[in-house]
Amino acid sequence: MQHTRYSFRLLFVIALSALPLGAAPPPKPTPWYLEPVKRPEVPAIAGQSVNPIDAFIAAKLKDQGLKAAGPAAKTTLLRRVYLDLIGIPPTPADLEAFLADTTPGAYEKVVDRLLADKQHGVRYARRWLDVLRYADVDDTMAAASGINYWRDWVITALNEDLPYDKFVRAQLTGYRDGEYTTINENGNRRRALPRPFDLFALGFIARGQVTRDGKDTKELQTAAVETVSTAFMGLTVGCAKCHDHKFDPISRNDYYAMKALFDPLVVKRVRLASEEDTIKYDGAYSDYEKKKAAAEKQVEDLIAPYKAKLFEHLMQMLTPDVQAVFRKQEKQRTAAEEKIADDYHVVFKVMSSGLKEYMPADLLKQYTTLQKASDAIRAPAPLPEFWAVEEDTERAKEPSYILTNGEPDQPEKDKPVEPGFPFEPKGTEFRDGRRETFAEWLVAPENPLFARVAVNRLWGWHFGKGLQPNPSDFGLLGGRPSHPELLDWLASEFVAKGFSMKAINKLIVMSDTYRMSSAADPTVTAQNRAIDPADKMLWQFPLLRLDAETIWDSIFSAAQSLDPKVGGKSFQVAGEEGGRGRGAQGPDAGAKSSDMQRRGIYIQRGYHQSMDVMPNFLLAFDADDGRAPCPERTRTVTAPQSLFLMNDKLVTDASARFAERLRKETNSDIPQAIDLGYRIALARPPSAKEKDAALTYVNADPSQLKGFTWLLFNLDEFSYAR
């Protein structure tokens, strides 16, 4: 068995020598990210915090002569943690209760409640789905029908705090637990049955099956390699599709070995209907078939003579020998004649337009009527379905090859590859199956990349930036972590806590570091900025622009029209049909929105070569279309964003509803309404100056409150978490 595997060390030397650095640096044995995670000592730091995170952060600040900002105001912290953990701002009642609770455990109670809230899974699923390249539409995506079941699986998994190893294993294999086989009392081993719900986890891989221009792109495998490696390994293995990775120890062979893990996979449609519904559907379908056949026969009977005439006309375009072939019965043609018939077959593809010229006008009318009647008979709406993947035994027998430039149709037949993966331990046997064996290596507590990459992602979602600056690229170009010890400590803690994501999330948001103010006092700021202007060491909490979905949810929750329902089909934004002068929207992925707005995660997204899929709102606020894994959102500040908030009908309508709410809840008492408006939109009361400005604007006229609520939506602070 030919199994090319380069010595890891040798390859790295080659990689380094390819760097344009002048003198070759001394070879390093192992890149940092492959070093085993060692749980570092928590630095001893004087202070009240018992949270090791604070000790690591404080130690670095001290080292660099930086001074930490003080704690954030209670109001600021509450809005921050709500927007972070559930993506919806606190209500005035939440705010009041928190301000009134002066016990030491008040904040922790809030954190526990938010982590247990169903909307927490919704918020964090959206973050994961960026990384895992969720899309409702991607040209002709096989899995498009029912893809939302995968999205909803992710939401549920996060809400149940499914341990991260199981979270990943389930999406790779369909089995959350590593028990792929069972043995019965007779000693016969057979494939174990996975939990039925984990079928939906396989949407992750099935999503890659895409047809563009009527051609299977064969992207499923390459998409799997590129998404799995960036999302769970923090490696840009994709570079090795065309050439050995220039900077990291990943060869072309590694890439295609990893691709071979997924080569036997095919997508599989799974019907989700109950027995009863299936039987009912069949009845309806038989009915449809009968009616349709009858209607089609009427059309066929009517046109048959004219079809024959058209046939004769078309025959005149052909040479006599070819005509002779077509006059023969299909079964009586020789192989050579059959070839000729095939060649000229298209000439005879009868078009209804051509047919019309041979029909008298009255018959033509009758024909049109009958055809219309036939077209109107439609098959019953399909039963709900989901697309998963399964291993095809025939495909599993075929060898895998390196592909020239990654082109599926250009295998290099002299370069077969065996299934494998980068950094595969020697002597790995793929006994449980290709993906299964890989998954077991990947999610093992000893794998230094697995936990590191995950905790860094979680950290980045709380602080806007990972400890390692490129969450999907831990390689040489990805940069080095700002706090390597903290990263390792968190990674080891993650393993120790049984890969509980909620445990790590809680640990982080409970830290004093997370609870810091985002505006240190001016003297501290001036001193710190001289040393660390980019706040890499976290001497203050970063001011974060909210992502598209959080802005959406904030607007509609203020207007009291946010529908909290979890899961279900995605929807199209009302008023977006042809909104950008670019014509119709993508394939209908669900209902249009109405008065109630569903959360931003459910806005249809994706890509289609000839239709608009992404609504203007998502594009303007930097949401990705899911074509490639998106490791972190860009946060631009642009005029189209301002135009949306200033003039879009969605915002104007929401302003009116928000104003109506204020009028109702305050009996049109303007000072009270202004106060309440601030509490709803920004989770704090207005300052004296702000209240003055608002009072001046409203000018004692309750009808001006909708202008006031518009102002709230357009405030800088509304779009930021401070």
Place this chain on the structure above:
Amino acid sequence: MHAEYPCGRISRRNALYRFGLLGSAIGSIWAQDSKVAPGAADPQKPPQKAKSVILLFMCGGVSHIDTFDPKDNKFAGKIMDAIGFGDNLAPRKRPVIPCRRTFKNYGESGIPVSDWYPNVGGVIDDIAVVRSFWSHETNHFPAVIETTTAHRGRQFDWPTMGSWISYALGSANQNLPVFVNMGRPSSAVQLSGGFMGATFAATPFQTGETPIRDLNPPADLSVAERNRQMEALAKMNQEFREEYALNSDISARLKAYELAARMQLSAPPLVDFANEPKSVLDLYGIGEKETTDFGRQLLLARRMVEKGVRFIQICHAGGGNGSWDAHVDMATHEPLCRATDKPIAGLIKDLKSRGMLDSTLIVWTTEFGRTPWSQHDDKGRDHNAMGYTSWFAGGGIKGGTVHGATDEVGYKAVENRHYCSDIHATIVNQMGLDYKKMDFQYNGRTFHLIEEGDGPIRQIIA
């Protein structure tokens, strides 16, 4: 080290940071300070003939045989080894179908134009017809990528032509975008800045009262009221802005609102045709049912040229495969020709009478031509990337010229063949840029925006 994601799509973040600009997610509004102008510092660079480009892209594939490349019907019925489109690359037998158009020689140059384009025929002495383009891709989407980005395939996310111009020249008007699109394209690629990033993408414009999405305040809001709102907004933002004065995002937000306000002022007058005399509206066919839509787009294009917009792309009959995709019956070309004929001629006449034609390059093109035969009967035509026609006018182009030729039936380009990227090279050249120096650095690799072809078509340049 500045970290990036090698090989994959450039992350938008990196593109924006690279140019030190703030990006617009839907347009090149911000590119006015473009610091990169390849060729600008080059003493050898070609003289700038054109200040603006109007690109007319006919979506779906126009039949050259029925418009600008007449063929003798004596070949009708000839059975040919045809290479079909898409997956159907195996040779098939197909009879050449007759062309049902009549052609007339127009102008002093006597260039023949079909009876579907009489008005364009009337200005043929300002037009250089190139009948010998070819490209690789024979299906719509790949062909649109190839003809608009000058590159095949999806290995890299190539930018569309207008974004190159944004990138190279920047804007001449800081209240308007550099690169504008009107009409529905066949593909989002036609609007995309690709790996250059959203900064250089097209800003979609519409004729009518709302040229840019969300540009106008709600109808029931008075100007005075909006001004009062903006004043109150500044006051209510004040404390927050003072507290975060050092944060670049917050200062950018102020600028974004200012630019939004400037666009609210500068864009509506642009689309307000109230002061255009009736004679001008008539010239573009505005007011006539069939020509109004395209006519308004072309008139708006002229007005944008006057304001310094660099690249105006107008996609005609886009969406899906494009309406010019006449497989079933060539007669479906007729209304499309009628919708575009008068407005195009009007645009050329209007620019000429204003003395603007010399500095405005007009390019009429499509994703491929159509075959001499039909797939079905004898009425429609299939895709044909082996030979097709595009034409140029103004911007230093030699009018009344015919260049290149296809074979006797119009299947393959045979004389003075030009790969589709020669269109790009010609545009770039007339804009005063050296097409060989149109490069983009990305991930430590140099990307040449034009790699194939022979460069500018010298024979049609005055």
